[in-house]
Amino acid sequence: ETGVTQSPTHLIKTRGQQVTLRCSSQSGHNTVSWYQQALGQGPQFIFQYYREEENGRGNFPPRFSGLQFPNYSSELNVNALELDDSALYLCASSHPRAYEQYFGPGTRLTVT
Amino acid sequence: SQQGEEDPQALSIQEGENATMNCSYKTSINNLQWYRQNSGRGLVHLILIRSNEREKHSGRLRVTLDTSKKSSSLLITASRAADTASYFCATGLIQGAQKLVFGQGTRLTINP
Numbered sequence: 026e027t028g029v030t031q032s033p034t035h036l037i038k039t040r041g042q043q044v045t046l047r048c049s050s051q052s053g054h055n056t057v058s059w060y061q062q063a064l065g066q067g068p069q070f071i072f073q074y075y076r077e078e079e080n081g082r083g084n085f086p087p088r089f090s091g092l093q094f095p096n097y098s099s100e101l102n103v104n105a106l107e108l109d110d111s112a113l114y115l116c117a118s119s120h121p122r123a124y125e126q127y128f129g130p131g132t133r134l135t136v137t
Numbered sequence: 138s139q140q141g142e143e144d145p146q147a148l149s150i151q152e153g154e155n156a157t158m159n160c161s162y163k164t165s166i167n168n169l170q171w172y173r174q175n176s177g178r179g180l181v182h183l184i185l186i187r188s189n190e191r192e193k194h195s196g197r198l199r200v201t202l203d204t205s206k207k208s209s210s211l212l213i214t215a216s217r218a219a220d221t222a223s224y225f226c227a228t229g230l231i232q233g234a235q236k237l238v239f240g241q242g243t244r245l246t247i248n249p
Contacts (some may be wrong), residue, residue, distance in 0.1 A: 027179070034223055057235060067182070067225050113177060115211030117237075122236040124168045124229050126237060 028052055029118050029129035038106050046101045046132045048116030054070045056080070058097040058126060059091060060115040068115055074099055075121065101133075111136045142240050143226060149222030149246040156213040158243040168203055168229040170237065171211050173222045180225065183211075196228075216247045 028051035031134035037097040038044050050057050056075045070083035074093035097118070103110055113133050117126035144159045162169070168187045172180040185249045186202045186209070193200045199212040213220055223244050225239040 029179075037147075056235070060237075060239075064177075065241075067241045069238075070238065073236060075177075083236065084219075115179060119235065124186055124235060125170065125182045126235075128170040128183065129171075130179040131177075134210075 027118075027127040027129065029133045030066045030118060030131035031114075031116050031132050033132060034130070035133045035135075037066065037137065040108060040136055041105045042114075043102065044106060044108050044134060046103075046114050046116075046134070048101070048129055049112050050097045050099070050116075050118030054118035054120055054127070056121050057093055058098070058117045058119070059100050059101045061085070061112040062131070064112070071101070071111055085095065086092050094097050102109060106136045110134065138247070143224070143243045146218060148242070150216060151248050152216060152218055154216055156216050156245055156247075157218070158211045158212070158224055158226075158245070160209045160240055162209075162226070162228045162229075162238075162240075163207065164230065165209040166204075166228045166230060169209050169216075170225060170227045170229065171198075171200060171209075172225045172239075174225065174242070175222045183224075195214060213245075218243075218247050218249055221245060221247045 030049045058073040059071040062068040073080045073083040079080045093099045113131045117128045119126045170185045171183045197214045223242045225242045227239045
């Protein structure tokens with residue numbers, strides 16, 4: 026078990042709605058990354074936050090946005106949900122001088 | 138898009154046998170990591186090998202890296218039923234954020 030927690034565990038939304046997913050990082054880690062994992066695929070990098078600033082972004086549209094708070098917890102917001110947004114969303118925290126990332130259990134989002 | 142490709146996509150062996158999974162990638166890397174995922178939940182970091190290393194061991198795990206061929210392999214010796222999971226290789230790129238680029242994974246099943 027890592028010290029990374031995510032909420033909620035599962036979520037069902039309707040197309041066009043907005044969703045907020047939350048992540049608490051492991052103690053001592055000030056870097057948080059978000060990944061999207063479609064069924065049967067590997068995780069894909071959405072973006073990373075370091076000291077409350079976005080520090081790199083993958084190939085995702087602007088309707089995917091995030092925040093990091095002073096306690097290093099983070100939120101992922103997705104606007105105008107589409108059916109293809111249905112996936113497992115994973116949050117990972119890391120130490121800024123280390124390469125290993127520690128993942129939370131994920132949030133399963135279903136868009137209908 | 139995925140950086141790496143794992144081979145095979147699925148592997149089924151008897152308990153006690155060794156399991157070997159391969160990973161190929163496309164671009165220059167700083168490090169390569171292997172992660173395990175049980176039943177669509179969070180990923181667990183297994184082992185990291187840096188680009189200037191050729192082999193690394195951790196318990197029953199042995200990882201090799203051949204940067205000239207842009208490939209890596211993960212060997213699990215004396216497999217156990219608890220090793221049943223999906224295994225992903227992830228490359229850490231040199232530029233920008235410490236994002237991980239994952240392959241599509243190998244689904245390993247250990248039969249009792």
